[in-house]
Amino acid sequence: MDWARFVEAATENDWLTYLGTADAAGRPHVSVVATGYSDGSVWFATRPSSKKLRNISENPQVGFHWPVGGGGPGELAAWGTATVHPTDEHHRIWNSGIFTYDLAQFFGSPENPELAFVEVVIERARLMGPDFNADRYP
Numbered sequence: 001m002d003w004a005r006f007v008e009a010a011t012e013n014d015w016l017t018y019l020g021t022a023d024a025a026g027r028p029h030v031s032v033v034a035t036g037y038s039d040g041s042v043w044f045a046t047r048p049s050s051k052k053l054r055n056i057s058e059n060p061q062v063g064f065h066w067p068v069g070g071g072g073p074g075e076l077a078a079w080g081t082a083t084v085h086p087t088d089e090h091h092r093i094w095n096s097g098i099f100t101y102d103l104a105q106f107f108g109s110p111e112n113p114e115l116a117f118v119e120v121v122i123e124r125a126r127l128m129g130p131d132f133n134a135d136r137y138p
Contacts, residue, residue, distance in 0.1 A: 001127055001135040006078070007037045009127050013072030015101060019044070020063040021055035021082075029055055034106075035064075036098035041119045042078065043098050045107060048116045056082045062120055078125035078137070085117045093117045 001009075010017065019033045031052050033044035042064060046053055056062065060083065066076040085093060094103060094110035107115045125137035 001125065001137045003040060003137070005135070006076075006122070006125055006127075006137050009073050009076045010035065010037070010042075010066050011100075013066040013069045013076060018065040018067075019052060020065070021052050022059050022061070023055045024058035034099075034101055036100065038096070038098050038119075041121050042080070043093070043117065043119050045099070045103060046116050046118060047114050049114070050116075053084065053116055053118070056084060056118065064120070074127050074129035076125065076127050078122050080120040080122040080124075082118050082120045085119060090115060090117060 016032050016034055019031050021029050021031075023029070029051050031050070033046065033052075036043040060081050062080060062082045064076075064078045066072070068075050090110040103110075122137065127135040127137075129135070
């Protein structure tokens with residue numbers, strides 16, 4: 001599966017996905033995030049005080065799960081390393097077109113101090129279709 005197929009599978013399933021994080025002690029946490037995509041990376045916006053961001057600061061290894069939904073081609077899972085971007089990059093990221101939904105509905109503006117952008121470089125992914133054959137990225 002190439003990157004274009006990965007993004008197609010993710011967006012056909014839903015604009016929301018499940019994010020799995022774990023703290024330094026390995027305690028898991030699952031939350032829902034709205035994603036955006038750039039070459040090889042999945043992005044999401046969140047609040048700096050969120051449990052997911054606290055976990056990422058302790059353990060940047062994360063996982064995503066897009067269950068089968070809508071007209072999606074199957075169940076998609078992905079794993080990668082997360083980076084929280086500094087506030088001086090918020091305008092650039094906000095205006096980049098990475099996100100296909102209106103960030104202002106959730107955060108107002110890129111100056112919002114309750115906004116953090118996270119980029120996850122995807123290291124591996126698996127798409128399981130209706131015939132249960134796995135298609136892998138990269």
